[in-house]
Amino acid sequence: xxxxxxxxxxxxxxxxxxGDATLQALNETGTVACMAAETTQGAAKTLTGKxxxxxxxxxxxxxxxxxxxxxxxxxxxxxxxAILAFVGLIELRRFAAEIYVANLVGIACAREISAIxxxxxxxxxxxxxxxxxxxxxxxNEEIDAxxxxxxxVSSYIILPSILSLSLMMPLLYIYGxxxxxxxxxxxxxxxxxxxxxxxLTTTFDGVALHEFVFGFVKSFFFASFIALAACRVxxxxxxxxxxxxxxxxxxxxxxxxxxxxxxxxxxxxxxxLDI
Numbered sequence: 001x002x003x004x005x006x007x008x009x010x011x012x013x014x015x016x017x018x019g020d021a022t023l024q025a026l027n028e029t030g031t032v033a034c035m036a037a038e039t040t041q042g043a044a045k046t047l048t049g050k051x052x053x054x055x056x057x058x059x060x061x062x063x064x065x066x067x068x069x070x071x072x073x074x075x076x077x078x079x080x081x082a083i084l085a086f087v088g089l090i091e092l093r094r095f096a097a098e099i100y101v102a103n104l105v106g107i108a109c110a111r112e113i114s115a116i117x118x119x120x121x122x123x124x125x126x127x128x129x130x131x132x133x134x135x136x137x138x139x140n141e142e143i144d145a146x147x148x149x150x151x152x153v154s155s156y157i158i159l160p161s162i163l164s165l166s167l168m169m170p171l172l173y174i175y176g177x178x179x180x181x182x183x184x185x186x187x188x189x190x191x192x193x194x195x196x197x198x199x200l201t202t203t204f205d206g207v208a209l210h211e212f213v214f215g216f217v218k219s220f221f222f223a224s225f226i227a228l229a230a231c232r233v234x235x236x237x238x239x240x241x242x243x244x245x246x247x248x249x250x251x252x253x254x255x256x257x258x259x260x261x262x263x264x265x266x267x268x269x270x271x272x273l274d275i
Contacts, residue, residue, distance in 0.1 A: 032232055035158065036224070042159040053159050061164035065126050066171065072125065073118055073172050074179045080117055081105055081180030085187040098192045102199050103206035105184030110211040114177040116263055119222035122169060123255030127230040130161050131251035134234025135244045143235075153235075162227040169223030170216050177215065214275055218266050225262060226255045 046053060088101040134157060137143050146153055181203060188199055230251040237247035269275075 028232070032228055035154065035228055035232060038154045039159055039162045039228075042155045043163055046159075046163070053155050053163075057156075058160040058164060061160045062168060064129070065122070065164045066168035069122065069125060069168075069172060070175065073121055073176050076117055076121055077109070077114055077176035077180040078183035080113055081109055081183030082187045084108060084113070084180075085184035086191070089188065089191050098188075099194055099198070099202055100206075101184070101188055101192075102202040105188075106181055106203045106207035107211060109177050109180040109184075110207050110215050112215075112263070114180050115173050115215040115218045115222065116259060118169065118172050118176045118219065119226065119259045120256055122165065122172070122223065123226045123259060124252050126165055127226045127255040128248040128252045130227065130230035131234040131237070132244050132248040134231060135237035135247040138235065138237060139239040139241070139244065158231045161231055162224065165223045165227040166220060169226075170219045173215055173219035174212070177212070210275065214266075214270065218263065221262060221266075222259050225258050229254045229258060 042053065085101055085105050088104045089098055092098050092101055092104075134143075137157070143153060143157075146156060185196070185199060185203075188194070189196060233247050233251040233254065237243045
């Protein structure tokens, strides 16, 4: 009988594999950078009405990325603020410094927690939806039809998606921060004897305006990254039904990991600039 073929072994050198992975990473970085540049140009042309974007698509994406997400963003941030106040009260009570829980909740939510939690929610909710929608259009050959008719995909599909999320995420961050502070306020009032006026006064005195500005700027960059990554994943997905789910999952994972990495970079920058 014929001998079975010998199993194939990967004889590529380690340096070759590392080089291929590096070239692929650089290629993806360049592609995403080009998408970001085209989106920026399209956003600038929108002011003159020459971007080729349909205002109906932008309005639909604005609604899906903004008012439709108010409930889940509010619930999650309220619970996070309540949990933070509960843990802070337990620890600060040992030092008879319960009133400083207002500073803890306000600064933590305005600077870090609300921005990150809102971005993670939108990465799972809106980023996955963008990737699934674009990959479905790719499987149905709608992307090919747009290219045949000479309609640029960047202005017809990608621009309203990125622009809507970039505009809505900072507003959702402000909303989430206020709801998180409200959650901390509710828990603090039920566990400590301080007055509501005293708690709110401590919060307003302890949380500076630049904390909100810092979180606001971070939210804008988080939103831009989530939308760009989701659109890129959707455009490079396969054409089968299974590829739609894979693209949505990959977009969510990349978005969450990217948010954490970007937040670490912002923390280093803030430390260097003494913000």
